[in-house]
Amino acid sequence: MSESLAQYQEDLRRFSDELIRIQTPIKILDAIKWPREMEERFLSSKGTVLPAIKQDFYQNIALPFDPAKTQAELLSLKNDIHRRLGKKDKLGKLLVANVDQYRLVVDMLGHRGTPTFGKLSQELYGSASHRLHGDRHTLRQLGDRLSYIFSLPAARHMNKHHPKIISAPEAVNVLSQRLEKYFHSDDMRVRLSDGIVSDAAVGGDTVKLNSKAMFSESDLNVYEVHEGWVHVGTTLNGRAQPHATWLSVGSPRVAATQEGLAVLLEMLTLSSNPGRARRISDRVAAVDMAENGADFIEVFNYFRELNLSAKDSYRVTQRVFRGGMVEGGSFFTKDISYVRGYVENINFIRSAITSGLPELIPMLFLGKLAIEDIPVLYQACQEGILTPPKYLPPMFDNFSGLYAWFGFASGLAGIDLKGVQRHFTRLFKDVPSIDPSLELLDDTEFDNNSD
Template sequence: MYLEHLRQLSDRLVAIQKPIMILDAIKWPAQVQTEFLEGKGKALPNIDQAFYAQQALRFAPDVVREELKTLRSDICRLLGGTDGLGRILLQNIEQYLLVIDMLEGRGTKAFGVCSQALYGSATDKMRGDKKTLLELSERLCRTFSSAAAEHLKRPYGNDIPAEKAVEMLSAKLNAYFNEGDIRVQLSNGIVSDAAAGGDVIKLNERAYFSELDLQVLEVHEGWVHVGTTLNGRRQPYATWLGVGSPRITAHQEGLAVLMETLTFSSFPQRARRVSDRVVAISLAEDGADFVEVYRHFIDKGLSEHDSYRVTQRVFRGGCVEGGSVFTKDLSYIKGFVENVNFIKSAIESGVPEILPMMFVGKVTLDDLPILYERYLEGVIAAPDYLPPMFRDLNGLFVWFGFSSGMSLVNLGRVQAHYSDVFAKLPHTTPVYTTQIMTEF
């Protein structure tokens, strides 16, 4: 009877949350970018509360709110207040209730308050550490925009049109997924260059891509976002693992960035883009308006296109005058650090076998212990789609085992030792070979 109740309650949550589409509810028309750049980035975009009021939500907030509250009561009654899986269901419900409040507050200060409650603030400290997300991101921005990063930049171009990119990315992903499990298609309704939803990866029909971009999309959108969705959908009872409330965003985005790193798919300019987003959020949280944040990145050397994109991601849903912003993009850095620390801790604690559960569905790190226990009991199914390093944990264990050991080394002293050696090297321009340029 417990498993029957779990499946029924889980299915109800999946159905209730389906029309709650956050990014769709806060998206801006493409012409906003065109008008802003044609105006030399001097005038605030004409986006306010009235604009959002004209963009009707795909659900009736009061109706969905009551459905969630009724489901909350039924979970407590049927599963009890101490059941671990029931608690995860309840936490997701609380998140969706807050999402409804956030979307009702589009274009107002209330939107930013709810966003911070859901995703956090740039001033939040890292879990178990004294450093803030902003401090870490500023350090990463310096690293990924350093002379060394520029020295490594390869002269590749974004010369692959979206239609060709769809074909190439499909070929890559068909080698990882079963036939028919994933689709790559063109879209004219997304602001970013690419986005994943369910079993579909959408590429912006106006965008151009490089081969490095496609490497990132393969593991970030494919292996992680779509892979965990499909793993969650195949659960026999905990079907909510196939959908995600904001509470899982940090794990999802951090895991995606981690996979970019472990597969050597990322590159300094991509990593800087992730760090820049935290800086943009901090500036906007402190009251900088859209133009001021945009000008900050122009002054840092970003192109007009990239400066607009990083700024627009932060201000969508909030107030272009600043102070109320969308803080979801904190999740990339926050989640990356937390996932790395979780893997190290699992290895140090002698339970590396829990690590494949990171891909079991849309989860948080706090969910994994109870999900692993229920996996051992046969309630939770093992993930079907797993990256190779998580399917055979030997290499991952060694990699992070060495990483943990290296934390004992005083890096400052090591750098001081080698700085004298490196200072004597002749200054050269990067040297590339044809083989380096064509192998991906």
């Protein structure tokens, strides 16, 4: 190894570790989460009284870092990267992109409960009015289409096949055993938590399950691949990098790729269910309504009118207004990441196959990255600066089956689906419809609410 390459790798590691150190106390969701009793109060009012969340509520949630000092450290790190690696260095540019993201995050958290919070959220995560790459449809249009599909009578009927009968301690044991087999060379934990509002969450190498929740077998299947294989897996893959350790932490610019990949794994492993798929799709509509000025009650009532339970209507709404303003005018747009990222990951895989570059596909698991980073990261792997992913799901490790799957999907993409649907609608016209009594929703159906 040349002396210059060794020095470059040393600098890359030093800057990566410094970024990790600076960003460690920056916990976006912790800084904007609402107390659990807020849900009880709102539902007890029958959804007629806005949650008591004002700007002073957020001011009373102390940030575990000094914003001014953190901004100064991030700016100093950016200048050091430019000085040592140069402004044109490709890996240096990715590092700086993440540094700039954290600078925006610090600014956003300093404006919780104000209109500026929503504007900065859109800058970091995007907007439901944005269009997908190369497509004319907005994310809201796609979300509405998916929500319709996953709320059809057949979908609602299938949701009854997933009863929540597994206690939290039992769920921890089951999930621990599954993930210990997958992460054979690293320590990771599944533990109970009283401090999360959702049913499941991930922090670094730890999957946290809500101690007060009950779970279905489908929930555990989802958590195994979504929280485990993807979120914990990419963390550990990033930590295994000898120089680019920043790949173990994720700024908002990687949210769509991460969440979309996690949802894709749910689909490829047949772990998901229509209820969960609908929740993910509904989040886009909630973001779009908030972006267009709706207040908390208006968004909540929108989902109630679509036959979503009161509890789940509250939860999908709360996710979008955390950090913003319940009376309207500010919002948190991260929830578009799931649908946007799902489509982008699929299109990336299909394009890698049709472009003759299927070896790019496993790079999705290299660490916390944005899809646009992959060509640069792949080249760095080829040059020996980065190492390949340590943990890969079976279908990404030996991706011949994945190639066949998406190869067929690409080949069929040009078929007129409306014409096909008309053909089969005629074929199905005499088939008895589902018993209408099975279409009714109760308040227990869509309770799984993992981030």
